[in-house]
Amino acid sequence: MQKDAVADKRRHPFFTIDNAVILEYGPKIGSNALALYVILACHAKETSGTCYPSIKRLMVQMQRSREVVYQAIETLKEHGLISVEGRRDPDSDSLKSNLYTLLPISHPSTLSELGSSHTELGDALSELPLVHIADDPSPHSELALVRYPNRNKTNIEQDEENKTNLNKKGCDAASASQTKKPAKPAASGVWEAYREAYSRRYGTDPVRNAKVNAQLSQLVSRVGLEPAIGIAAWFLTHRGGWYCQQKHSVGCLLQDCEKLHTEWRTSDRASPLEPDDGKLAIVRHAEANVASVVAMRAKMNLPPNP
Numbered sequence: 570m571q572k573d574a575v576a577d578k579r580r581h582p583f584f585t586i587d588n589a590v591i592l593e594y595g596p597k598i599g600s601n602a603l604a605l606y607v608i609l610a611c612h613a614k615e616t617s618g619t620c621y622p623s624i625k626r627l628m629v630q631m632q633r634s635r636e637v638v639y640q641a642i643e644t645l646k647e648h649g650l651i652s653v654e655g656r657r658d659p660d661s662d663s664l665k666s667n668l669y670t671l672l673p674i675s676h677p678s679t680l681s682e683l684g685s686s687h688t689e690l691g692d693a694l695s696e697l698p699l700v701h702i703a704d705d706p707s708p709h710s711e712l713a714l715v716r717y718p719n720r721n722k723t724n725i726e727q728d729e730e731n732k733t734n735l736n737k738k739g740c741d742a743a744s745a746s747q748t749k750k751p752a753k754p755a756a757s758g759v760w761e762a763y764r765e766a767y768s769r770r771y772g773t774d775p776v777r778n779a780k781v782n783a784q785l786s787q788l789v790s791r792v793g794l795e796p797a798i799g800i801a802a803w804f805l806t807h808r809g810g811w812y813c814q815q816k817h818s819v820g821c822l823l824q825d826c827e828k829l830h831t832e833w834r835t836s837d838r839a840s841p842l843e844p845d846d847g848k849l850a851i852v853r854h855a856e857a858n859v860a861s862v863v864a865m866r867a868k869m870n871l872p873p874n875p
Contacts, residue, residue, distance in 0.1 A: 586610045587674040594648060602644040604631050609651065609669050618671040621656055642667075650674070756785035762798045766805035767817065775819070784823045791823075792830050800826065800833045807832075 586607065595603050608630050612620035622630075627638050645651045654668045760777065763785075767775045775781075789797045804812070804822050807829070815821050822829065 584611050589674050598644050598648055601637055602641040605641040613671050621666045621668045623666050756789050759785050759797045759801045763801035766802045770805045781819050784819045788823050788826055792826055800829050803833045
């Protein structure tokens with residue numbers, strides 16, 4: 570009894586591409602170039618195999634960026650699947666778009682080695698192990714790639730080799746994560762300088778919490794690590810009334826860090842602390858204005874010296 574022929578129930582219009590494009594060239598050119606080839610085949614004329622869609626149209630239909638489209642074009646050219654020529658406007662001689670030509674497909678011998686029928690090739694690929702990639706928060710984690718079976722090995726041997734390679738990668742990643750030491754925060758040096766100076770001035774250590782750590786990190790980012798260490802230690806010698814009132818808090822240090830940086834660079838960094846900053850400020854102000862003080866006392870009929 571004669572079997573019924575399988576009817577092609579595709580509705581027109583449709584297009585065809587050579588099996589070798591998917592089965593042989595697909596793994597070599599990648600998904601982007603393969604998608605571009607399918608789109609060009611859809612646009613190409615049946616008689617000439619040519620088409621001229623714009624780059625913008627290809628970007629929309631591939632859902633890829635301009636750079637990816639250009640890269641896919643170069644990949645197809647390198648593998649001899651298409652040729653590209655510039656189309657020029659006959660009036661202005663300006664470049665309009667590319668003319669793409671689908672070239673004849675060469676059939677490598679590997680297809681016959683893997684099996685001439687689709688069923689044999691599908692069976693060979695279906696016996697590959699499924700790879701489950703563990704969740705890895707690292708943005709640089711490697712994705713395991715499933716290779717096509719080696720023609721010189723049986724499926725069982727290939728299966729065992731894939732499992733061994735995946736286990737080795739997992740062990741190497743675990744070993745690297747265990748041996749990697751956590752990086753020491755850059756602001757820790759700033760904190761030590763600030764803490765020592767604070768303890769010398771006030772006789773006790775300052776409070777350290779998450780807010781203080783964040784402020785010290787911002788200080789480093791604004792003035793640099795080395796200046797931040799110097800400013801943090803020198804800041805506790807500052808006699809500014811506001812800073813003294815706020816007990817030289819890290820918040821004050823961060824708020825005026827650029828101003829303090831200039832003062833630290835231009836002032837005497839080794840100036841000793843005085844027991845009473847308020848009285849010292851009055852004395853220094855008086856010493857700087859001796860003449861005006863003497864004149865004022867004379868007007869008030871007071872002796873020049875108290």
